[in-house]
Amino acid sequence: MLINKKKRIKYLGFDDFWFIIIGILILSFITDYLFSNSFVRHPFGKAIISWSVSLFFSTCDWFIIRSIMIFLRKRLPSFKDNSKRIFLFFIAIVSTVFLVDFFGNIILSFILGLNYNPLSRAKILLPIILISTMTMAIYEAIYFYIRLKKSIREEEQAKQMIVQTQLDTLRNQAQPHFFFNTLNTLRDIIDQNSKEDAKEFVDKLSDVYRFILESGNANLISLRDELKFAKSYIHIQSERFGNNLKVNWDIPKVSLNAMIVPMSLQLLLENAIKHNVISRSKPLVILVATKNNFLIVTNEIQPKSTQIPSTKLGLKNIEKRYTLISSKPIEIKNDGNQFIVSLPLLELSDQKNKYAGINH
Template structure:
């Protein structure tokens, strides 16, 4: 429920509560009061609450400007409540004259005392509603700011991670390229072409968090081509992506990170190929690979996958799901 609708809810609730309490009180103190008297008094009371609410709303804005809560908290609350009591006493006078003229029930000293006390309580209740609404809004704003700061921190970590991936990847590719230049110049030329397209993609989108899936797929095809040149038939990737899914978004280099993770943690051997399947279903992208764990795994802090999961949690309400069985490791990514 929004802050605006909350204010209207509080306004209607307090008005109805006051009308009901006043009706019961009149009935107890003056059982002979006719129905028309109850109705007239209720109408007057509703008008009184609405006028008071409007003035208190203006008073709240004025005090926020000249005596904000952040300046002197307790003084501000005391001034707001004190002014509120004075205001409601002033605006009640014409309503009192109208009620006295109509005379729905006798105005004794006890009746007047109860009315005055009720006005004080009503004034405090309305002003406390405004005060509490102010602090609730500040609290929500604080939560939003904390979330934005956490998101910005995660973005910086993710961009730092992307910058770390590039030198590691470059080292491996240059090592492979060195041997290709000597053994197969034509294949080395194709290798360099794929590599240039990969870095063009990184340079074009390095400031982006989310890219179109079709754009990411164009990049990952070049990345997979490099890996297939490197591992030959030991590395196999299968794509089954619908046209509708290609129009969706994905966090940049997600696929590269997941494929690199699969290569890092699994044996890639011609007799036991690493098979990776990338497909979509029901607005999710699935990346899964067969498990054939390495005996010696390269050191991994697993921060990349963790930060990727956290970043998706800020971008969508659908979580990233990691599922592991004896033979398959699967990552289920929500398409954005």
């Protein structure tokens, strides 16, 4: 464990090589000072020999306690086991200090002929226990911090995956919705128009789906690209409604680089077409404009005599995607005469922090 750096980092949270060297030296000098104060009472040579005994005891204490600490971390790795593990660890520290001192001094007594008095030494060992506990507390603090940071990171990654799954679901939900409506339009064209008109419609439809495939993994795209898609969609709908459907575009160039949720504009246009009368006597006029960092889609309310039940799938889809990606919500107004939806124009920096790194 001392040699293998990867294992040290795995079980301790950091590479403790130099912490061990410096810690043992400090502990040995403190031990020597408490027991014999060798460098004050003895000549330098004898003091080194006396200090080396303290160094031996400190080294034994350190590595035995450290090994027990790693063992307990392997056996009780969970946060819920912290109290139990720390209690057992403290008992291990106390026991190790007493046992190392007891057996070490028996060996020294046998070699040097000294008398070992466990009761008198027990009082002196208390500071050693305290210092050892404080030293190991540094290990525990670092270990707790590393595990807490890892736990937070894993929790954020889990939330991020959930958000990604939700967005993927919403994105995939929007595409079949569009596909269903365009197939209905194609059916009407086949019934009412020539084959050439149907072929042209299919060509335009393939252009639209090329856009969907190319932007399918993006959570935000430029307003410029969304407008190209929306205009292709309107061109397709014009095959069905002719001049009865009019869209006025009032988008300054300065706004084209702003970001928007993919297919959001198209879904709003589709929503307007679906729920309003479009005829020669009542043409549907839709205004698409920008104002105060919003893309605003406005249409006159011309309810159909036979109203199609609304699932509000399109609006819910857009609202949820904006909620997941940004803190800026969409705005919906219905005054009985006009239906107005305002989509926030975003920048990449407007994405929520937990989601900013996974735009693609």
